[in-house]
Amino acid sequence: MNQLKCLPQEEIVWGHDVLKAVAPAMGNYGIRRPITFTVEFLEALNREHLQPAISDGVGTFTGLPPHVPDFAVRDGLRACIEANAGSIIALGGGSVLDAAKAVSFQHFQQTGRYLPIAAIPTTLSGSEFSHYFGVTETDGPQKFKRSYAVRETTPALVVLDPRMIVDTPRMLLLSSAIKGIDHAVEGMRRVDVDHPHAILAARGVERFLAVLEKWPRKLETREAIAGSHVSTDDLLQLxxxxxxxxxxxxSVTYGLSHRIGHILGGTYGVPHSVTSCIALAPVIRACADAYGRKLGIFSTDRGSRTPAAFLADRIEAAVDALELPSRLGDLDFDRAKLPEMAALLRQNYPSEVGDLGEDPGTKLDALLESLW
Structure with a gap:
């Protein structure tokens, strides 16, 4: 059965300098008495571009470490209740967005009311468009990032303004683009090529790679723009x-690359977007039989290569050209942790591990070894 499930997202606004027009009117989207969730690195951006335009804001909360640890969610909820916040503006990347969703959900559990969210993303992973979020549980013997899907936490408003990503650190910005590609590819896991996800995702991957494949080495974004290597319109395209x-x-379910990313990030502290730089291309090759011909939608002119090989090669080439980490060894990840990581994947994500085909346990061990 084919089906399309839509989320309760009211409006997405995009364009150059659109935040200055949208921010004063957020009340029209139910964003009233907002508390701003962000991180210290983005405080200057927050003070200059967001706070002056908000007439009824109740403060800013910045206690948001990567991977959304449970204690930060509790602190964020406490900040919302103490400020009598009526909504959340999430200014930041995937961890900030996930924290806002988690707090909105816990606010519902405690008070019976979700906090509406306005999302102003500063990275390219796409969390602002979904109802998914992860929270890293820290109270047990081993940290574990648990996934949630709560429709009511979908941001009501999303503002895509290139000004918000100009100063995002190079590695974070570009690796988050690879995470965005990961959503497109693994979203094919349970849909076919005629599904709207497939059609839009194929266009999205091409849009990503058209910019990433011309991105200069080493230069931060402002330097790249100053040298006319890329433009602010390229940022909007991303x-x-x-x-x-x-x-x-x-409408989609994600696969083994995402699950490897959850374990690497939540349990071992690897930066979230970097996990796709390391895992996505090898997982595409390893799970090629599970996806079959469907990956051909991303590779119309591939010569003699299979769809999976062509797509994996192209992603791998982009990661290498952008000088992003491509191996766990590049991050000083302890190789001795690989068996423990394999056990966590088999225990918590047997369906995704099953995409490896026959004898998935042995293939998983070989795959993780190749990532190192």
Missing amino acids: QLAAWQCYFYPA
């Missing part, structure tokens, strides 16, 4: 690509 790759998240 933001639109992230949206197209993650357009129908309620």
Whole structure:
């Protein structure tokens, strides 16, 4: 049975300098008495571009470490209740967005009311378009990032403004684009090529790679723009690509690259977007039989290569050209942790591990070894 599930997202606004027009009117989207969730690195951006435009804001909360640890969610909820916040503005990347969703959900559990969210993303992973979020549980013997899907936490408003990503650190910005591509590719796991996800995701991947494949080495974004290597319109194209790759998240389920990313990030502290730089291309090759011909939608002119090989090669080439980490060894990850990581994947994500085919346990061990 084919089906399309839509999320309760009211409006997405995009364009150059659109935040200055949208921020004063957020009350029209139910964003009233907002508390701003962000991180210290983005405080200057928050003070200059967001706070002056908000007439009824109740403060800013910045206690948001990566991977959304449970204690930060509790602190964020406490900040919302103490400020009598009526909504949340999430200014930041995937961890900030996930924290806002988690707090909104816990606010519902405690008070019976969700906090509406306005999302102003500063990275390209696409969390602002979904109802998914992860929270890293820290109270047990081993940290574990648990996934949730709560429709009511979908941001009501998303603002895509290239100004918001100009100063995002190079590695974070570009690796989050690979995470965006990960959403497109693994979103094919349970849909076919005629599904709206597939059609939009294929366009999104091309949109991403058209910009990434011309991105200069080493230069930060402002330097790249000053040297006319890329433009602010290219930044907007990246933001639109992230949206197209993650357009129908309620209609798809994600696979082994995502699950490896959850373990690497939540349990071992590897930066979230970097996990896709390391895992996506090898997982595409390893799970090629599970996806079959469907990956051909991403590779119309591949010569003699299979769809999976062509797509994996192209992603791998982009990661290498952008000088992003491509091996766990590049991050000083302890190789001795690989068996423990394999056990966590088999225990918590047997369906995704099953995409490896016959004898998935042995293939998983070999795959993780290749990532190192």
